[in-house]
Amino acid sequence: xxxxxxxxxxxxxxxxxxxxxxxxxxxxxxxxxxxxxxxxxxxxxxxxxxxxxxxxxxxxxxxxxxxxxxxxxxxxxxxxxxxxxxxxxxxxxxxxxxxxxxxxxxxxxxxxxxxxxxxxxxxxxxxxxxxxxxxxxxxxxxxxxxxxxxxxxxxxxxxxxxxxxxxxxxxxxxxxxxxxxxxxxxxxxxxxxxxxxxxxxxxxxxxxxxxxxxxxxxxxxxxxxxxxxxxxxxxxxxxxxxxxxxxxxxxxxxxxxxxxxxxxxxxxxxxxxxxxxxxxxxxx
Numbered sequence: 001x002x003x004x005x006x007x008x009x010x011x012x013x014x015x016x017x018x019x020x021x022x023x024x025x026x027x028x029x030x031x032x033x034x035x036x037x038x039x040x041x042x043x044x045x046x047x048x049x050x051x052x053x054x055x056x057x058x059x060x061x062x063x064x065x066x067x068x069x070x071x072x073x074x075x076x077x078x079x080x081x082x083x084x085x086x087x088x089x090x091x092x093x094x095x096x097x098x099x100x101x102x103x104x105x106x107x108x109x110x111x112x113x114x115x116x117x118x119x120x121x122x123x124x125x126x127x128x129x130x131x132x133x134x135x136x137x138x139x140x141x142x143x144x145x146x147x148x149x150x151x152x153x154x155x156x157x158x159x160x161x162x163x164x165x166x167x168x169x170x171x172x173x174x175x176x177x178x179x180x181x182x183x184x185x186x187x188x189x190x191x192x193x194x195x196x197x198x199x200x201x202x203x204x205x206x207x208x209x210x211x212x213x214x215x216x217x218x219x220x221x222x223x224x225x226x227x228x229x230x231x232x233x234x235x236x237x238x239x240x241x242x243x244x245x246x247x248x249x250x251x252x253x254x255x256x257x258x259x260x261x262x263x264x265x266x267x268x269x270x271x272x273x274x275x276x277x278x279x280x281x282x283x284x
């Protein structure tokens with residue numbers, strides 16, 4: 001009975017904050033993106049769903065039909081500034097204002113820095129970094145139309161310390177963290193809050209998407225097994241993110257692994273560096 005009451009109370013608090021508002025979610029077809037979409041729709045938030053996959057967008061929109069909210073879908077390569085400007089035109093037709101921008105789209109590449117090509121770096125940064133910057137810049141006028149605009153930027157625990165075989169991912173997410181901190185101060189006078197999310201492993205298909213491209217398949221499989229063991233379910237992560245947005249938190253770490261990495265990097269960075277070096281050496 002107590003658990004049901006607490007759950008009902010948490011849903012009610014989200015509903016009081018998000019009901020009638022409009023949110024844009026990038027990477028809406030991924031495990032976390034779709035969980036965020038369902039979570040927001042369930043508390044009365046109108047949605048603009050953005051992804052590169054048109055067919056999956058249609059499928060998600062169909063799943064959201066039972067909810068009494070407006071849902072628009074938009075296919076866009078967010079790493080292309082011209083495409084994002086065109087996206088803003090589409091979204092503004094469907095939604096007069098934007099209350100919440102969730103920069104959720106992201107990709108990872110399990111490959112050593114030495115074996116990263118220029119195309120690899122560009123591919124990861126186009127989505128993780130430029131996608132975030134493009135959307136924040138282009139949608140800022142719509143956010144200013146809201147009386148309580150919010151930006152949620154998905155960083156990662158990898159932003160706290162560069163991980164071996166994840167150089168491009170760690171670098172791009174660290175850049176997202178620094179960028180978010182800068183614009184948080186700049187946008188505070190406008191009443192726009194900025195929250196960075198630092199999850200550890202999440203049980204989604206993100207890691208498997210580039211698994212076959214790894215330059216060390218044996219180690220990649222071990223990393224995947226470790227992530228599955230420690231990973232948090234996407235709907236749990238989405239719920240934590242929405243509550244962090246309601247509270248207008250500056251940062252949120254999710255998962256035991258994210259907390260361990262953060263505090264170890266903060267207190268014992270030399271030890272962490274040595275441990276990661278040994279871990280990488282064994283994997284070669």
